[in-house]
Amino acid sequence: MAGLAIAESLMNPTTPFPGGPWKVYGAARRPMPTWFASSLVHDYITFDALDSENTIQKLSPVSHEVTHVFWVAFGQLFQSEQLNVTINSTMLTNVLDALMIKSATRSRLRHITLQTGTKHYIGPIFDPSLAGHLVRHEPPFQEDSPRLPYPNFYYALEDLVASYSSSLTYSVHRSSIIIGASSRSLHNALLTLAVYANICKHQGLPFKYPGNRYTWEHFCDMSDARVLAEQHIWAAVTESAKNQGFNCSNGDVFSWTCMWKVLSEIFDVEFVAFEESEEFDWIEMMKEEKAGSQVWDEIVEKHGLYKTKMEEITCFDALNVVLHFEFQHVCSMNKSREFGFHGFADTLKSVRMWVGRLRDMKIIP
Template structure:
């Protein structure tokens, strides 16, 4: 598909990639386009699993319901995600398979889900009984802006890795992702070129929450 007529820093990155690889004969490139990434990345600027885990931990600590911070469209519609290990697998495949040279590929898990179903899973992972969607809307950036001291208590009481709230939670990112409808893509091109990797998104979601707990980022 042609590029959208709008600023996009990924376009700039691609242009640099194309320009640099063209300078050396035989050097090829590949572009990989994930959806929202499910992975372990506690200090990144786009950390869905970590941010949701921190939010759930705060709700559990304060004894309040785990409210969904987004639109009804985001709650009800189908979405897809990209497991971090699956993305790595596609990178390795593209680096060694000649049929993948100089191509761009979507990279998502290959299934779809609704956040209203994964929200139940998130609540279960943190032992929260009350959870759900609220019509009035909710901004995590606003709700969590004064929760630094609460997070300090959670870290101390549970002997977690010493962190500050703004180091491990990206409220703006979750607000952005949940501000509209769900997003879907197609893995047909990757499959046609020989990449058949996939993940169960629910299992992926749970496994990365478990890893976040194992590294004592959240209780």
């Protein structure tokens, strides 16, 4: 989600870059999907960042050109946050080492932007060994909050980029729930909701809210991928933003009551008000025969969509955790504004726009 928006922003001729227009290399483990416009990158490089030799082999030919890295990749296992620390630290170390290899041509790398998120303030909420034991910061989340006493791969990546401070600068971008367009993002909440709504519509099932009363009635925030891209690039070219961490949300809040009305309208399903007595497990619902991946296959075939499997494009388990929070998931944008970043978006309008993009990309009907 963030990668697509950053590529689009970098290729915009009005986007600032000292010395001329950006030359953009896209990089990922898998080949470029057909819905990703090749015009958004000058070249696309596939490699396995967990394999140091493969990373060096693929990146060393361009290492003399690369001045900025926009790091929006992450690997996450739900078994252990300590494993996440190892996986993510290894990937980023391999990439930075490959780009900073001492050769006849000196490395030009001077800045890395690091994508993290609000688990910085609420802890590793997907680690089952810590379920029910986490202590978090009180919202609205603020960047000067001390670190929590748990393993967290966000902390590890921040320490890693800071360790290169003698050679390059960095910025950290702590997003809220990202809304954007992608068929491969591990935590694409909007795509998960879109799949759920379309399955309900296809099956003639009520579009019930799967969270609790607290989230239904209280505030939450999101990060439009375009705002996130704008902040990444702003920090990359703004001297005062160097070696700083920033929250990045849209700057507004919403209740899930309002969001559910908007989603009901967008996907043409009847709005169903939350009823405590009707709380249900949508994860189990998706696992039932004819109610999950099988139905999504039918929808993909019926509408001639980009070939996806439900398990690859949804994050029901992760979103279920968010929809059962007992606190308001809200970030402060004060530091960003004080440093000169004023990007914002209307979240409910953003949702409509990104659903339109997902439809144009033939990922959802």
